[in-house]
Amino acid sequence: MTAPVGTVGQVTTAPPEPTDTPTALPALALGAVAGTGRPGRSRIACPLPDGGLLDVGSLATAQRGPYPDLLTAPDLTRLLDAGAPAWREVVEWLRGWRADPERTAAYRMPAEGLIPVLPFTVADYVDFYACEQHARNATLLFRPDAADPLTPNWRRMPVGYHGRSGTVRVTGTPVVRPSGQRGPEDFGPSAKLDFEAELGFVLGGPVPGPVGIDDAAEHVFGVVLLNDWSARDIQFFESRPLGPHLGKSFGTSISAWVTPLQELAAARVPVPPHDPPSLPHLTPSAGALGLDIELVVHLNGERISTPPAADLYWSPEQMVAHLTSNGADLRAGDLLGSGTVSGRERRQFGSMLELGWNGRDPVALSGGAQRCWLEDGDEIVIGATAPAPGGGRFSLGEVRGRVRGS
Missing domain, CATH: 3.90.850.10 (Fumarylacetoacetase-like, C-terminal domain)
Structure with a gap:
């Protein structure tokens, strides 16, 4: 994964003052990236525990996850529009999948060439x-x-x-x-x-x-x-x-x-x-x-x-x-x-x-x-x-x- 995508959600046992280099398990978060494999098209991603990225839409489609039509969108806007019950179901589903690196291996994004895009369309x-x-x-x-x-x-x-x-x-x-x-x-x-x-x-x-x-x-x-x-x-x-x-x-x-x-x-x-x-x-x-x-x-x-x-x-x-x-x-x-x-x-x-x-x-x-x-x-x-x-x-x-x- 290239530097522009950034580091997200890593656990540390340090005291409350922030640390410059937190290490260990990334927290669950959602965003959108573009790059290798699909020029000009972004897709929803989720950080994995080892620092890689999960292609959320591909996983939802292949494994019949919740709301695949929302998760194959180019960003989070359609998911935001769906409301809190949909958000909760998606987050709970992702928690289970991202904890198992063997099951997610087939849905990892390329390690290089990814850049972040705006994760949702800003309304107001x-x-x-x-x-x-x-x-x-x-x-x-x-x-x-x-x-x-x-x-x-x-x-x-x-x-x-x-x-x-x-x-x-x-x-x-x-x-x-x-x-x-x-x-x-x-x-x-x-x-x-x-x-x-x-x-x-x-x-x-x-x-x-x-x-x-x-x-x-x-x-x-x-x-x-x-x-x-x-x-x-x-x-x-x-x-x-x-x-x-x-x-x-x-x-x-x-x-x-x-x-x-x-x-x-x-x-x-x-x-x-x-x-x-x-x-x-x-x-x-x-x-x-x-x-x-x-x-x-x-x-x-x-x-x-x-x-x-x-x-x-x-x-x-x-x-x-x-x-x-x-x-x-x-x-x-x-x-x-x-x-x-x-x-x-x-x-x-x-x-x-x-x-x-x-x-x-x-x-x-x-x-x-x-x-x-x-x-x-x-x-x-x-x-x-x-x-x-x-x-x-x-x-x-x-x-x-x-x-x-x-």
Whole structure:
């Protein structure tokens, strides 16, 4: 398997801090690859325990697996459209097959020449602002004396903005430095290009809104890693009085593999306490559950941050319930970003904006290099680990992107 496909779902017995090279059993995940044998045609794949890839459609067809018509599609879009009962049946079926290397040998994909493609067609993309520490940092950077860094609405609903689905790209796709208006009479390439380390929640449908909070989990298929690339100088000038637009819409990267939510049962943890309590339509009867996922960010091969997603204030189900509370429908392939994940310590901040404190405190790299913002040629790689069902932790793969000059 070639490097662009990436590593996914490997278990490690390391403590919760992410490891650079997790080893052992890959977790179950689904994605789509193209390459050797079928030029121009992609197919659904699943990682195998030894690091190879399983041709899911061929297996389902030959062995009369569930929903072969969905699994022989070029990506996951039709499966997402089928709904939660179909997802659960497919995942349970794959668990049994991938554990037996002798039975899966005939359905392995070639070891070389495969590249990832976007695992599903992105319908709508909404990026939330669900991390309290990031929300605080973003205010204190510009108003350090603010009595309360959180706006009155932040603790009462998941704040978000509608992004551009057409510029969501799969891991490994280069990111071209955007140009835009940086001031009243200043147009040019962004000088403050940034990353944002996030989780992405992949939804299924279609389903008419509103979606009740206790039903919302039935519409969350799984999790990807997400990098919300941001041109801060363009964003800062345009975001008065409205929210992000061209400073964000030029590119969003996601990982090649989608980890089903049912594979993350061991990672579900209560969200931080809500004060004031959420309104009834955002209050699950059994309590809101977030995800104990530890992200790790590398810049040009050097670890610069380990953001903890367990600190996210709003759960994916609360995001779904809020998104549809006005009657908006869901569609298969809707993508929800968590917003930047940041912890309380600088080494846990999930963006250059915070790590470099808007240019005041450059990030030190080896050889004396420093960064306040991303330069042409820089590569950002975001990985993550989560508790595995049988103990230890597994990897959720990676999302990488290299900056190209405009």
